[in-house]
Amino acid sequence: MAIHRAMCTTDPATEPSMPTVTVSLVALLLHMGWARDLEVRNLEGRLRAAEDGLQRLKYVLEELRREYEATRHSLSVAEEDAARLDNQINKLQALLQQGMVAFSASLHSGKIGPLPTATTLIYDDVLTNYGQAYDSDKGTFHPPYSLIQQTFHRYGTFTAPVGGVYYLTFKANAPAGSALAVSLVKNDGVQCSVYGELGGDAGSGAVLALRKGDRVVTRLSSNSCVEGDEKRRTGFGGFLLFPTA
Incomplete structure (x- = not known):
């Protein structure tokens, strides 16, 4: 009988504390989930910022395109005016040459x-x-x-x-x-x-x-x-x- 008791008796100090392990694991998992959520939110924020930047870039590019078209039109008009002016100058020079009488x-x-x-x-x-x-x-x-x-x-x-x-x-x-x-x-x-x-x-x-x-x-x-x-x-x-x- 004494031997049987000795084999069935355990030391409470060596037994694992199940509630402590569970809490730590849960806390770790929660921390990991929170960190993942935080990372996802950061990624989403960066993505939104990138999309906003892309939209601003598109707006700037559109403005540049309009300015380029306006400048090209102005240059075309200026070239036409220059051509007309050259033609008028040539006519005036011809008249002046004929007018030297x-x-x-x-x-x-x-x-x-x-x-x-x-x-x-x-x-x-x-x-x-x-x-x-x-x-x-x-x-x-x-x-x-x-x-x-x-x-x-x-x-x-x-x-x-x-x-x-x-x-x-x-x-x-x-x-x-x-x-x-x-x-x-x-x-x-x-x-x-x-x-x-x-x-x-x-x-x-x-x-x-x-x-x-x-x-x-x-x-x-x-x-x-x-x-x-x-x-x-x-x-x-x-x-x-x-x-x-």
Whole structure:
């Protein structure tokens, strides 16, 4: 009997404490679950932050795209404006080149008239010939811009090289006692005239709107005369004020 009791008797100090182990395990599991939940929440927060960042990035990219389109449109408009401006500059330069018209010629010596019919005066002394358009051999201004001008280059004719507003002037001197009658004639139409019965000096001029190819001459009337001298008191000149075409 004593032996049996000895085999069945146990030491309470060596027996495991079941409630303590269970609580610790539960606490560990709870801690692990809480940590996992915390990690999940952190991941969810980071994911939401990433999604927000992506949305902001999309917004920024869209704004940049709109700005790029607006800039490209502005550049296109600027290029078109630049092209139009270049075209206008080229046209203005062409007009300026055509508009460089100025001449002055005089009768340096000799006498013309009196003649039985009216005649176009031809001048032998070229003072100014901007653009080399005045034929000094013939005493004629004929700008080399069209074939029309070559047709009349022998007759003391000014031919408008470009449409515009011109100032043309003339002066005449007649010997004492001689009749003086000279007219500025555009396409056979008298624009202005000077007269004198006892010789002397006279002059006039006009601002004329000319089309390209219009012809202007100084015409000595019949039975009148003019003479040249070193003072160049008989002459014809003019220049383009501004082009109109």
